[in-house]
Every structure is written in structure tokens, then in C-alpha cells.
Amino acid sequence: MATWAYLGLQDGASPLMEQLIFFHDHIMFIIILIITFVGYMLSTVLLNSFINRFMLEHQTIEIIWTSIPAIILVFIALPSLRLLYLIDEVNNPAMTLKTIGHQWYWSYEYSDFMNIEFDSYMTPTKDLDSSGFRLLDVDNRTVLPMNTQIRIIISAADVIHSWTVPALGVKADAIPGRLNQASFLINRPGLFFGQCSEICGANHSFMPIVIESVSTNSFLNWISSSSD
Known part of the structure; x- marks a missing residue:
């Protein structure tokens, strides 16, 4: 088996674990990619010797880089709070x-x-x-x-x-x-x-x-x- 196959979580054997894996692979991983890309763009701008003043002081860009992290936090919070509730719930055990x-x-x-x-x-x-x-x-x-x-x-x-x-x-x-x-x-x-x-x-x-x-x-x- 390829080495990369061992870098993820174990295969789920319960519905709860399958949802945790989905949250990790399809929400957290995508958000991490977005944050990495945004971080790369900001570092490129800040290290550029010809810094565009629009990128540092303009009101529009300040609104963008304030609202985007807030939206990301909402996308993380909604599914994670649901999963935390399911983890703590004991539902009619047999x-x-x-x-x-x-x-x-x-x-x-x-x-x-x-x-x-x-x-x-x-x-x-x-x-x-x-x-x-x-x-x-x-x-x-x-x-x-x-x-x-x-x-x-x-x-x-x-x-x-x-x-x-x-x-x-x-x-x-x-x-x-x-x-x-x-x-x-x-x-x-x-x-x-x-x-x-x-x-x-x-x-x-x-x-x-x-x-x-x-x-x-x-x-x-x-x-x-x-x-x-």
C-alpha cells in the first residue's frame, strides 16, 4: 500500500467515526488549503518591494480579510458542534x-x-x-x-x-x-x-x-x- 494511505485516520467502523472522517477530509482539509493560499498571498504582498498601498489601507480589502475568516469560522462551527452533540448523546442503548x-x-x-x-x-x-x-x-x-x-x-x-x-x-x-x-x-x-x-x-x-x-x-x- 502507498505510504500516503497511512497518513489519514483509520477506516471508520461506526456512523459517528465516518462523519468525523468526512468532517476532517472535506471541511477541515479544504479550509486549511484556503488559509494556506490566503497566507501565501498576504506574505507575497508584504514582502514585495513594490507594496501596493491599496492592499494595505483600503477599506474594501480590510472588509474582505475580516469577513472571510468569520465565514470560515461559521463553516467550522456548525458541523463541529453537531458532531460534539452526537458524541455526547446516548440514544436508547440495547x-x-x-x-x-x-x-x-x-x-x-x-x-x-x-x-x-x-x-x-x-x-x-x-x-x-x-x-x-x-x-x-x-x-x-x-x-x-x-x-x-x-x-x-x-x-x-x-x-x-x-x-x-x-x-x-x-x-x-x-x-x-x-x-x-x-x-x-x-x-x-x-x-x-x-x-x-x-x-x-x-x-x-x-x-x-x-x-x-x-x-x-x-x-x-x-x-x-x-x-x-
Whole structure:
């Protein structure tokens, strides 16, 4: 794959992440190009030894370079405020997942089912098989059904952590003594990797997150086998 393909965001696996990618690629990127072009034009004018006095003191040009940034800010504000609202909204979740950050692992509890809870540790490199991902795979993956609205409740047992899965567009702090929540819907099967995104101590970089998205039937089978 070409090197430039790795410079963007991860492929979205949720409607929210797809909208965040669209906002980044089709709004922010275009606005950055416009700002770069305007900056180039201004620097060219200011560095030109034959500076046109019209460009520096005329009322019309002052109105233009005041109104254009204001319009740009409006184009940024409207979609970004909408996305911030959607990120914070929890809309009729079908199931709830509880996760607690520890130094240095995650524990999970399926609150809607009986006796399903486990700890998730990073798999040591010496124990990885040929299909594993170094520093990203875990011994117990978090299995979730696709096309299901999921609420995740996040806390911590010791210091501040951050539960982050970029492909799902989810990043929420895990704070001792406080419950934070986020909501997401996974729209395709697969493995989605994340990591703690808050510096939480010596082994901060060794507490990955692995979400395994499966069909509803496969999830129910997994629940049945896990509760036995």
C-alpha cells in the first residue's frame, strides 16, 4: 500500500467515526488549503518591494480579510458542534458494557448478563501466534454485536486512564470515583484496536483494547458459552 494511505485516520467502523472522517477530509482539509493560499498571498504582498498601498489601507480589502475568516469560522462551527452533540448523546442503548481501568489492564463487565466479567491483559510478545499483533493483542477480547447501539460506562480503580478506540470514534476518560459514558454502534464485523490514551504510569503503553465485532447470533452463542 502507498505510504500516503497511512497518513489519514483509520477506516471508520461506526456512523459517528465516518462523519468525523468526512468532517476532517472535506471541511477541515479544504479550509486549511484556503488559509494556506490566503497566507501565501498576504506574505507575497508584504514582502514585495513594490507594496501596493491599496492592499494595505483600503477599506474594501480590510472588509474582505475580516469577513472571510468569520465565514470560515461559521463553516467550522456548525458541523463541529453537531458532531460534539452526537458524541455526547446516548440514544436508547440495547446493551451496556462496563469497563474499569487498572494499572495496567482493563476489566470488563457485561451488565445485562449474569456472571460475565473478565480482565483483559496485553498478550506478551513471546506468547503471540503468527496472526497476533505485537503490543496490541490481548488475552481476552471484548466481544460485541454489530449493528447494535451500545453504551459503555467507564471508570478507573487507581489513576486516570482513557478508553480509546479510534475506528469507533470513542475516547473517554476513566476517572476514579466517577462514571463516564459513551455510545457507539459498530456497523461491520472485525477486530478494532485501541489503547489507553492518558499517561497512567510506567506501563501506560501496555494496556491495549481489542473489540471483536460479530453477528448477533455469534454474540449470543458467545454469551451462552461464557456464562456456563
